[in-house]
Amino acid sequence: MSEKSNLKERFITSALALPITLAALFFSTKPYFEPLFVLIMAIIAIVSLDEFYKLTEKKGMKPLSALAKAGTLGFMMSLFLAYRTPFLQALPWIVLVISFILGFLYFFFEGKDPIQNLSVTVFGFIYVTLPLSLILL
Numbered sequence: 001m002s003e004k005s006n007l008k009e010r011f012i013t014s015a016l017a018l019p020i021t022l023a024a025l026f027f028s029t030k031p032y033f034e035p036l037f038v039l040i041m042a043i044i045a046i047v048s049l050d051e052f053y054k055l056t057e058k059k060g061m062k063p064l065s066a067l068a069k070a071g072t073l074g075f076m077m078s079l080f081l082a083y084r085t086p087f088l089q090a091l092p093w094i095v096l097v098i099s100f101i102l103g104f105l106y107f108f109f110e111g112k113d114p115i116q117n118l119s120v121t122v123f124g125f126i127y128v129t130l131p132l133s134l135i136l137l
Helices: 005-029 035-056 065-084 091-109 114-136
Strands: none
Touching: 005 035, 035 065, 035 114, 065 091, 065 114, 091 114
């Protein structure tokens, strides 16, 4: 893909995503819209993670992107539930620990270059998911 078409694709994507994101932010305080807002933010985080992991794959790394994307969705949904339900306060931590343990076990038994690939996987989660999840609080 040429650089010009890549720029055009990014412009079209941002032109479509910006109004959706602004509308989601505007309606985020409405009680019936809150779960949809969390889902929209999770989709934005997953798309951003996908972009990050594609960049790392071009550098020869093999992050466990499927687990990170599932962990992102689970973490954001659990953060939403924990914020509204007092007895679920530990749920986001449980999701994080389970995701990390599963990634560690996968790279320990199956993956090549486990330290490098696990660190890229975890860094993507820290770099993209955690900052975007702060908007949910």
